[in-house]
Amino acid sequence: MKILVVSHSSVIEYHQQKLEILAKDYGHEITLVTPPWWMEGGVRAEAFTGGSIKYRIGKTFVFKKRAFHFYFDAGRIIKEENPDIVHVEEEPFTFACFQFLSAAKKRGKKTVFFTWENIRRRHNPGYEFFNNYCIKNTDAAIAGNNEGRDILVEKGCRAPVYVIPQYGINMKDFILRGGDAPKRDYKIGYVGRILPEKGIVVLIDALSGIPDARLVMAGTGASGYTALVREAAEKKLAGRHEFTGFVEREKMGRLLASLDILVLPSLTTKTWKEQFGRVIAEAFASGVPVIGSGSGEIPNVIGDAGLVFKEGSSADLAGKIMHLMADGELYKSCAEKGTKRVLEHYTNEGIAAKLDFVYRALLKR
The missing domain is CATH 3.40.50.11930 (Rossmann fold)
Incomplete structure (x- = not known):
């Protein structure tokens, strides 16, 4: 044909x-x-x-x-x-x-x-x-x-x-993360553009009340807004954060495998909502559990392989993160279901x- x-x-x-x-x-x-x-x-x-x-x-x-x-x-x-x-x-x-x-x-x-x-x-x-x-x-x-x-x-x-x-995605580009959930010092990741509609401030607010969680943020955006996000993290997370900036595609697999949970906290606007959330599939390929907001296609991409929180609610997000941190069986189930889901669909x-x-x-x- x-x-x-x-x-x-x-x-x-x-x-x-x-x-x-x-x-x-x-x-x-x-x-x-x-x-x-x-x-x-x-x-x-x-x-x-x-x-x-x-x-x-x-x-x-x-x-x-x-x-x-x-x-x-x-x-x-x-x-x-x-x-x-x-x-x-x-x-x-x-x-x-x-x-x-x-x-x-x-x-x-x-x-x-x-x-x-x-x-x-x-x-x-x-x-x-x-x-x-x-x-x-x-x-x-x-x-x-x-x-x-x-x-x-x-x-x-x-x-x-x-x-x-x-x-x-190409599964060969990712490293399947092994092991159970850590007992402390969780690395909570955000990977994507640094924009207001991506909800990064919601994630920072959620992590401010979880002392065992550390934010890892990868991506780039307008310098002015990126500076505001950095300032918010420095003020609310007291050193429990790191910014990697732009990550080349060849290094993305190693970065994702280093995380314990990936969060996609997108916010719907009048002109935009999350259309897919490719990083969700990439996290699945790395065996990393995912928590996403209810914006756009995120809940459909996650399916039964992760958790969905109320869009814009830092309290609900914090609760979902702590639930996943505390429940080893749930953590392991999300990781396994995510790997299965990416192989079946993405x-x-x-x-x-x-x-x-x-x-x-x-x-x-």
Whole structure:
């Protein structure tokens, strides 16, 4: 089966792993279309083209600050590649998604797009036009979370909608933590962006009343807000904290394995809620129990493999942390269930298998 995949975020080699698996294990002919570069984590990333799949670097114009782009040659790429399916990993409200879906439909190709959008909102008139067209004219859609699926249905999508994360993890990148829960000096970790909506201050408040807990925070953010977070930690945790800053992907497995509990305390805003929480799956792969807030997709990602606290409540979070610290059986159960859950749902191999199912179902319609 010939699959044309359009994905700006797949300029990074790490994000191409599921495509390599689809080609090697399922026999699909994969052609990946990307811009020549993209801004990832504030850094310009040049498109990686050294894998075993086929690459087409599109002629694009990228607006750096708006993270917006379009292709000059979408129709020509589809005509020349002549795929069975066009898989567009771009939000349906983007011009890039509209370009490839409309061009594919003109040539009678099956189409599927991907969305993370889990906030109900109206876009500006241009984006709303693209959104309506793509949602109502695609042959299938993939949402990265459950609410994203519901929103697509509410907006008139009559095609099948599958819930599949955009990217999985490679288990080889992580170190499975062994042993029972420590009796004291717990290392409670936060890994992610340093932003107000990530709820880090809620975690600091929760830990202020737990003398046997130490905060380990990894990530970067705006210098002003990061300074405020540091100040809050210094004031409330009395030296029981450490900030590692940015952690390279190659070192993430070792960092996570050093933690006793990972906390994702995200806060919902008018324009954002947690869309997935990839670090939860990474903690699962490391055998680290997870506690998350009720924001967005977090409870669904955790499932029965961790604890969920009331969003914004430092008291509830503190109670959940102390419960996990005090109950050795619960701690061990969460660690084991997390490892099982990541293997069942969040590896690149698992996601490739689900995509193969989507592709085969598409051609049968």
